[in-house]
Amino acid sequence: MDNIAFGLWMTVMGMGTVFLLLVLLMLMLRGIGWLDQRGKRTPPTPSHTAPTDHAAGEDFTEPEPAAPGELTPELIAAISIAVITHARVRRGQAAPAMRQVQPGSQLFASRWVSVGRSYQNQPWKAR
Amino acid sequence: MSPETLAQLLQGITNITWQSVVMMLIGGLLILLAVVKEYEPLLLLPIGAGAILTNLPLSPLVGEGGMLSILYNVGVSNELFPLIIFIGIGALTDFGPLLENPKMVLLGAAGQFGIFLTLILALLLGFNRSEAASIGIIGAIDGPTSIYVSGILAPHLVGPITVAAYSYMALVPLIMPPVMRLLTTKAERSIKMPYTQREISQRTRILFPIIVTVAVGIAVPFATPLIGMLMLGNLMRESKVVERLTHASANELANVVTLFLGLAIGSTMKGVDFLQLGTLAILGLGLLAFFLDTATGVLFGKLMNVFSGGKFNPLIGAAGISAFPMAARVVQKEASREDFSNFILMHAMGANAAGQVASVIAGGVLLALMGAG
Structure with missing residues (x-):
């Protein structure tokens, strides 16, 4: 009987302590997350205008300033062109050796995981 | 040839006992599981080898000056090896998914119920309090923690407890699904939960191990060695400034210590001490602990499902155990099955x-509750 009472006491105290500690941990993690997000929302100090090397008189429209943490449309366009060009060059060199991972390998499977994840993250799409 | 010389030549054969034969067969079974089924091969293979080497007649590897005994004294009796392995685990673990969704911490707590329920059952079976607590820790489903705690509370049970913990951990894909299916409905298993990835800054990732160590260390000083080493490994990983140390901890150090630990644990499986009714009871209770952890995790998941208005998939509760990342994979597999x-x-x-x-x-x-020191 003593042993059962001891076991029940251990269960109540043990699980109580574990839950209490983990609730505290959860609150701390939420606090850190909140501070982190708050730090990100703080607007950056205005930077000095970068010097340009455009020739005088050249027809040039100043790109729209991007929101903090965002890329300008010009930069996105430049990156897109670079990616397309790169893909075209690689396609031109197309050969069986271009395949980075064998179908059926673990790395190949990760692509399936990516598809599943993106599918799950689009709840607005009709199933 | 004199009878003494003959006896000396044949002493290997004459000293074979049925217990040593059975233990060598068990060692062979562990090696078979590791090689054929690939169940936790990194540990089961050295443990099996250690068991065979220990039970060979008059084995010079055990006893005073024996290599396996030295390994045991150097790393298991003083809990050094499990702690070093924890550095490697910390260096390998990404706590990002937890930082993205802190409420999941509660599921981790629910997954520990099995420890205490198994403890009660062990007490009912006649084990003393220290032994019962050591057997209960199998329910943590965490090999190094099991070795660490049982090494302090009941060193004579380290062998069977470790074998139970690691063997059942390897069997998580077989143990968990029936319990998950039994306790959930098809509709619950099919609940979809949108996932929005939140960017976690490096500052947060670095602060996490430091804060956890300090907070847990202050609240439960007995957990400081375990949590401290786990978080040290994670701090090295997330700081990204000690790549060599991180790599060494997660690979070379962890591999070497795993080998030594496996051999040392195998050396505790001496037939005369191991083949007792108590060992069978420990193996049975260990299995029960795994079932109870899964069940309480799923039940807590169901509770969260109620509080969330039916938006929480209860299967996730079963992942709140320490078998990382196997438990999460099993949960995903069950969800995909539906x-x-x-x-x-x-x-x-x-x-x-x-x-x-x-x-x-x-x-x-x-x-702490057992007052160990």
């Missing part, structure tokens, strides 16, 4: 990472 397009892996990973932390805390709490 609905191929259901993707709850990242939520399950969060719960699984929480289980990693919670098992260490539970081990420390158990030691």
Whole structure:
């Protein structure tokens, strides 16, 4: 009987302590997350205008300033062109050796995981 | 040839006992599981080899000056090896999914119920309090924690407890699904949970191990060695400034210590001491602990489902144990089994990472309640 009472006491105290500690941990993690997000929302100090090397008189429209943490449309366009060009060059060199991972390998499977994840993250799409 | 010389030549054969033969067969079985089934081969293979080497007649590897005994004294009796392995685990673990969704921490706590329920059952079976607590820790589903806690509370049970912990951990894909299916409905298993990845800054990732160590260390000093080493490994990983140390901890150091630990644990499986009714009871209770952990995790998941208005998939509760990342994978597999397009892996990973932390805390709490020092 003593042993059962001891076991029940251990269960109540043990699980109580574990839950209490983990609730505290959860609150701390939420606090850190909140501070982190708050730090990100703080607007950056205005930077000095970068010097340009455009020739005088050249027809040039100043790109729209991007929101903090965002890329300008010009930069996105430049990156897109670079990616397309790169893909075209690689396609031109197309050969069986271009395949980075064998179908059926673990790395190949990760692509399936990516598809599943993106599918799950689009709840607005009709199933 | 004199009879003495003959006896000396044949002493290997004459000293074979049925217990040593059975233990060598058990060692062979562990090696078979490791090689053929690939169940936790990194540990089961050295443990099996250690068991065979120990039970060979008049084995010079055990006893005073024997290599296996030296390994045991150097790393198991003083809990050094499990702690070093924890550095490697910390260096390998990504707590990102947990940081993205802190409420998953609660599922980690629910996954520890099995420890205490098994403890009660062990007491009912006649084990003393220290032994019962050591057997209960199998329910942490965490090999190094099991070795650490049982090494302090009941060193004579380290062998069977370790074998039970690692063997059943390898069997998680077989143990968990029936319990999960039994306790959930098809509709519950099919609940989809949208996942929105939140960017976690490096500052947060670095602060996490430091804060957890200090907070847990102050609240439960007995957990400091376990949580401290786990978080040290994670701090090295997330700081990104000690790549060499991180790599060494997660690979070379962890591999070497795993080999030594496996051999040392195998050396505790001496037939005369191991083949007792108590060992069978420990193996049975260990299995029960795994079932109870899964069941309480799923039931807590169902509770969260009620509080969330039916938006929480209860299967995720089963991932709140320490078998990382196997438990999360099993949960995802079960969800996919009902609905191929259901993707709850990242939520399950969060719960699984929480289980990693919670098992260490539970081990420390158990030691504190037992007044171990």
